[in-house]
Amino acid sequence: MSVNPHQDVERVLLDEETIHERLREMGARIAEDYADEPPLLVGVLKGAAIVMSDLARTIDLDVDMDWMAVSSYGSGTKSSGVVRILKDLGTDISDRRVLIVEDIIDSGLTLKWLLANLRSRGPKSVDVAALLRKPEAARVEIDVKYVGFDIPNEFVIGYGLDYDESYRNLPYVGVLKRSVYED
Ligand code: 5GP
Ligand code: MG
Ligand code: MG
Numbered sequence: 001m002s003v004n005p006h007q008d009v010e011r012v013l014l015d016e017e018t019i020h021e022r023l024r025e026m027g028a029r030i031a032e033d034y035a036d037e038p039p040l041l042v043g044v045l046k047g048a049a050i051v052m053s054d055l056a057r058t059i060d061l062d063v064d065m066d067w068m069a070v071s072s073y074g075s076g077t078k079s080s081g082v083v084r085i086l087k088d089l090g091t092d093i094s095d096r097r098v099l100i101v102e103d104i105i106d107s108g109l110t111l112k113w114l115l116a117n118l119r120s121r122g123p124k125s126v127d128v129a130a131l132l133r134k135p136e137a138a139r140v141e142i143d144v145k146y147v148g149f150d151i152p153n154e155f156v157i158g159y160g161l162d163y164d165e166s167y168r169n170l171p172y173v174g175v176l177k178r179s180v181y182e183d
Contacts, residue, residue: 005167009174013156014149016171019131020054022148026129027058030099030146037124038063039099040091044114045069046168047103050160051131055101066091072110081109085117094122099145102130103160108140115142132156132173155181 002008030039038061043052045067056065069087073080098118105111111128118126129146135153137144151173157163158170163181 005170008167008177008180009157009170010177012172012174013151013154014159014173019148019159019173023051023055023131024058026146026148027055027060030055030129031060034061034063034097034099037097039097039127040064040066040093041099041101042089042118043067043101044103045087047160047162048101048131050168051103052101055129055131064091068114070110070114081107081113083110083113083117092121093118096123098123098126100126100128102128104132104134104156105130105137105142105144106134108137108142111142111144112140131159 041052041056041063043049043065046069052065052067056063066089067087068085068089070083071086073082073084100111100114100118102111105128115126115128127145128142130144131148133144133147133150135150154175155163156173157167157176158173160168161173162168163176167176
């Protein structure tokens with residue numbers, strides 16, 4: 001880990017302008033789709049904090065915002081689908097329209113669990129908006145209503161995504177140099 005985080009980036013995958021442009025498109029679609037009843041946006045901490053704040057500001061509706069933090073038990077970098085709630089919603093979602101805001105969907109197991117958990121609380125609808133989706137996600141049956149970008153199966157950081165809690169504040173999505181995690 002360097003003091004200058006940019007030095008650890010192999011290459012920029014999505015620059016700031018590209019991300020913001022895509023978020024504006026997603027926000028416009030969300031505003032259309034929810035015009036009759038604005039959703040509660042549920043950001044999944046910590047990774048989705050940046051996506052949430054930028055996406056929310058592109059939606060011209062009176063949306064509410066709340067947050068959950070979950071931790072996925074698993075060995076190393078693979079998630080197991082067994083999830084623990086670290087911070088729950090402060091909002092009663094029964095009869096509400098809910099839109100989960102995620103940073104990235106990899107195996108999709110965390111999201112699958114989260115969807116089941118929120119659906120058990122009796123909302124009117126639960127859907128998902130994710131900035132990034134990796135190829136493996138296609139193999140689980142989750143319908144992600146709004147996807148920013150389908151990306152290759154590489155470990156990415158920035159724009160909320162971390163490696164060992166670093167790099168979240170990079171304004172772009174980049175691929176981390178292997179030398180940072182292999183030595
Ligand atoms: P899933 O259950 O979909 O496999 O896990 C998704 C979670 O794994 C994401 O919320 C994120 O925390 C982590 N994750 C998956 N792929 C990446 C990646 O390329 N970079 C980073 N920083 N985290 C990732
Ligand atoms: Mg996430
Ligand atoms: Mg992480």
